[in-house]
Amino acid sequence: MLGDYGSAIVYYDGVICQINKYTKQLDDPCMKGRWHACTRSLQDELEMVKEIEKEIQLIKESSPMKATHEASSHLTPSSGQFSPLPPQCEQHQTPPTLITHTPRGIERRASEPVVGDAHRGDLRGEDVQAMDPDVWQPPPPQRAIPSRTKPKASTVVPVNSSNSGLPMGRLRRANSTGHKGVQPKVDTRRGRDGRRDTPGQEYEGPDEDLVALLKRDILDTSPGVTWGEIAGLHEAKRVLEEATVLPLIMPDFFKGIRRPVRGVLMFGPPGTGKTLLAKAVATEAHVSFFNVSSATLASKYRGESERMVRCLFDMARAYAPSIIFIDEIDSLCTSRGATGEHEASRRVKSELLMQIDGCFGHNVEPGQHVMVLAATNFPWDIDEALRRRLEKRIYIPLPELGARRDLMHISFKDVDVAEDVDWDELARQMEGYSGDDITNVCRDAAFNGMRRRTAGMSLEQIRNMQADAVHTPVLMDDLVEALARISSSVSKADIAKHESWKGEFGSV
């Protein structure tokens, strides 16, 4: 994050918040102390980063007149039209943008569909007058979700793009609905079963940088996890399949009262496979998968988070059918009105709720919807309105006996295991372990053979060893030893809390 201190602060805040939450569940005072020390050193670093950011702000703010002049020279409020392109726009052939003040200084308001003279009238006078030049304002709420098969009369303007390796000279549309997003190119490649083989649309949003960022960090067109790689959780898989995969395969059945659910919440202790399930859903349903963590969406700058949420849903609609997976949703959507709630956080929640509602408007074609899949380890912290929209709330528990045994087999699928391993006995001993804990035990045991072979050897001797000399089968003793070293990371109190919440709010 060198140089991008604003984002760095968000990441620091997010990590510190997660560590604090995690530390609260720990019983072992020694581990607690170590995590506290870690948090303290992160906080020290954070203070330093904040200082640097403050300095940068001061430097930026020291020439406000120049900025105001620059902004006003590209916008003529009385006419509600743009003045000629600023030189840098002409040079790079990018669409003209409004330039407004943001808490970070000057920033493009890159949200209007204005491309060429034909669209200058799209920016109405009242839009311009409503703009306070000193405050960044999000663009007005989206008016319509564009239909991809029957585009309204629109002007198509070829543009050159400089971002994210997208093809040059793509078609951009600014349609008559005033929708600010740009129509995606539709890829009609479909498999024999009617499902699309690869999500093949290209999307150019109004804010190229943000779209590039979301594409790079968040869009995952082939998560590559299959149901077979997930041990146990049969009920969760069934519910997810019914809620997410079937509506895409049989869109005509899932209409009216049978419409697909707007969102699904997976809750449960950490490391039980929620993220894996989300990825498997995306793979099995052949949809575009937007994998977002709340830390990415949580920006302390007014308007930025909303802008990101809006852009994310815009993109998801362009790549529809798609799934937006929001991990750790509790840190983004704590109860509204809670003490200490920040105005910016309230606004981002409202935007998220609005966007989720927009996913199933009357103008969304069957089978082309966007679904929100969320995960949390703290379901009791989630805002009520959001809870209502996440219509299916599935408990993802610790693995049962059979699942623990299957998970060990999955973990060792590429490793030789000795005949003496007693899977049933190990599975019994791992009661209370999460899937992640079990994977850790297996990983640790898989290293034991190498440890035995290399004990007492110098680095030079190890370097000269044949590579396959360290490949020894995993023994029962290795697993027993690893099990003695690694304890369960989930407390009984945490399980009890989840089960009680499931009793009250669970919905399958």
Ligand SMILES: Nc1ncnc2c1ncn2[C@@H]1O[C@H](COP(=O)(O)OP(=O)(O)OP(=O)(O)O)[C@@H](O)[C@H]1O
């Ligand atoms: N049911 C499972 N089947 C196979 N692997 C599992 C399962 N549950 C957990 N794992 C292992 O644990 C790791 C972590 O799982 P995952 O990230 O999906 O958990 P999570 O519930 O999303 O955790 P968190 O709540 O902390 O984000 C996986 O990479 C996988 O190795």
